[in-house]
Amino acid sequence: MTKVAVLGAGSWGTALANTMAKNNVVVNIWSHRVDQVDEINQRHQNDHYLPGATLSEKLLAVADMQVAVADADVVLMVVPTKAIRSVGSQLAEVLQNLDQQVILAHATKGLEQGTHLRISQMIEEVVPSENYSSLAVISGPSHAEDVIKGDLTAVSIGGTDEAATAVLQKTLASENFRPYTNHDLLGSELGGALKNIIALGSGMLVGLGYGVNAQAALLTRGLVEMRSVGQKMGAKPETFLGLAGIGDLIVTGMSPNSRNYRAGFAMGHGQSLNQVQEEMGMVIEGVNTVKAVYEYQQTHQLDLPITTALYQVLYEEAQIEDQIKLLMTRPLKAED
Structure with a gap:
């Protein structure tokens, strides 16, 4: 029987771990917070991240990473981008101590500021290659709040090792959760970050009062920017037309369950970025990704007007309405 260690007990890590546990996979979920571990084990809840949800009694939470990882076939990292290096370094030490090799996967959607590295590249820099047989990413249209309720969900598992992605696919597959696989790790990671x-x-x-016409225009032209960045970095263009691309973009760009959408909505209602971050109490990956992609375009001759407008709003205190006007009155062009 496959054993999985999930590192990170936020909403998405918990939802994925719970999905596997309900499939009778042996799952340990690691958290550095003892109170959170106790809550999952004793009350079968993780109320801060998934309020009202009841977790499988088969899901075991652990505060000691070495205990969580010991004898695991798969290690799945589900922590914010800014925590990847520190958690990855801890994992490297654990795997070295255990003299253990695993299938290593992640479900984090972001890019590192400054370096513009993808999550798998960050992992490669801190975890020795002899301790994992392959790298994979779980991406696609999948809000944790819906997954935990058993809503019908399809995701994509990107990786170059078919045997490894097949193992992950089997641990997650159920009547309510359908994982597909693809061979484009790079494109899958970029789709998850850029959306x-x-x-x-x-x-x-939406916070400003615009309707679905405006939303549809933004999502469609946003997909063009996502594909443009992806191609520049070497991703397959068709990946952006699948679950890891347009699928994830639709669900994240139109649902109040998305913390990025909610953050934007609050700013459209007049709140500052600092107020939004303080009130939400969760990492808003898109805020950091805007900066990373804006910096990337500066040195790679890319035309990313939506990303540029959002950078101006988030980091230069520009007014949202002014940036919308600039976008709508740019020189006319053919659709690309």
């Missing part, structure tokens, strides 16, 4: 940028903008539009 958060567009979701912020979509929330802002």
Whole structure:
């Protein structure tokens, strides 16, 4: 029987771990917070991240990473981008101590500021290659709040090792949760990261009172920017037309369950970025990704007007309405 260690007990990590546990997979979920571990084990809840949800009694939470990882076939990292290096370094030490090799996967959607590295690249820099047989990413249209309720969900598992992605696929597959596989790790990671940028903008539009015409225009032109960045970095264009691309963009860009959408919506209602971040109490990956992609375009001759507009709003204190006007009155062009 496959054993999985999930590192990170936020909403998405918990939802994925719970999905596996309900499939009778042996799952340990690691958290550095002892109170959270106790809550999951004793009350079968994780109320801060998934209020009202009841978790499988088969899901075991652990505060000691070495205990969580010991004898695991798969290690799935589900922590914010800014925590990838520190958690990855801890994992490297654990795997070295255990003299263990695993299938290593993640379900984090972001890019590192400054370096513009994808999550798998960050992992490669901190976890020795001899301790994992392959790298994979779980991406696609999948809000944790819906997954935990058993809503019908399809995701994409990107990776170059078919045997490894098949193992992950089997641990997650159920009547309510359908995982597909693809061979484009790079494109899958970029789709998951870049759609958060567009979701912020979509929330802002709705917060300002604009309707579905505006949302549809933003999501469609946002997909063009996502594909443009992806191709520049070497991703397959068709990946952006699948679950890891347009699928994730639709659900993140149109649902109040998306923290990026909610953050944008609150800013559209007049709140500052600092107020929004303080009130939400969760990482808003799109905020950091906007900065990373804006910096990337500066040195790679890309035309990303939506990303640029959002950068101006988030980091230069520009007014959202002014940036919308600039976008709508740019020189006319053919659709690309």
